[in-house]
Amino acid sequence: MWEKMKAKACTMMASVVSLIALADIGTNSWWAIYQPEIPEELQE
C-alpha cells in the first residue's frame, strides 16, 4: 500500500517537474536570466 502510494506521488511529481523543464525550454527560460545546462534529451 505504502509503496504504491509512494510510486504514485513520485510519478505525479516527476510529471510536473518534467513539464516544467519542457515549458522552460519552450519559452526560453522566460522568467530566468540564468539557464541551467540543457540536457541532451531536450536539445532538439
Next chain:
Amino acid sequence: MSKKLADSLALSLARHSAVPYSPAVLSYGLQILLNAAIKIALLSLVGWMLNILLELYLIVFFFGSLRMITGGVHAHTFKGCLTVSLISFVLLTVSLPFTFPFFIQHTQLVLLLMLAFGSALTFLYVPGKWGNRKFTNQRIRISKWLSLLYLLGVITAAWYASVYPDEAAARPFLRVCWLAMLGMTWQYILVTPFGYKLFRAERSNI
C-alpha cells in the same frame, strides 16, 4: 549547490516513479524550480524591506512576459543571474519616483521614443540567440510580430490612459504602464549586442 541537490532529488524521483523519466530532464526542471524559489524569495524580501514589492513584481512580470517572446542572453551562473536580476530590478523600481514625473510631463514624446526604440530593436535583434539553439524563419517571424504587438499593446494602453479625461483615475494605470515600459526596456537591451557584452563581463567579474 542547487545542481547537486536537484541531481540527487531527480535520481530519487526517477527511481521511485512508475513511469520512466530521464533523471537529466527531471534535474533540469528541479533546478529551474529551486532557482526560481530562491530568486522569488530574495526579490520579495528586498521588495518588502524597501517597500516596493508590488512595483517590483510588476516590473518582473512585464520583463518576463516579453522575454518569453523575445528570448535573449542568459547569465553563465545562477549567482550571476541572481546578482544582475536583483540589482537591475531594484534599481529600475527605486528610480520610479524620479522617472515617473518626467513620463507624466512628456508622455507623448516618451511613448513615441519607446515605440521607435522597441520597434527598431525588435526588427534588428529579436529573437535573441542563446547557446547553439537555432531558430526557423517562421519562429523568427513570429517572435518579431509578437514582440511588436506586445509593444503596441502597452503603448496604446499608456496613450489611452494619458488622454483619459479623469486624470486622477488614470494616474495609477499610467504608473503600471511606465513600470511595464521600464521592464520592457531592460529586456530589449538584453537582446542587443550590448546586453550580450554585459553578460560576458558578468562571467569574468561575478
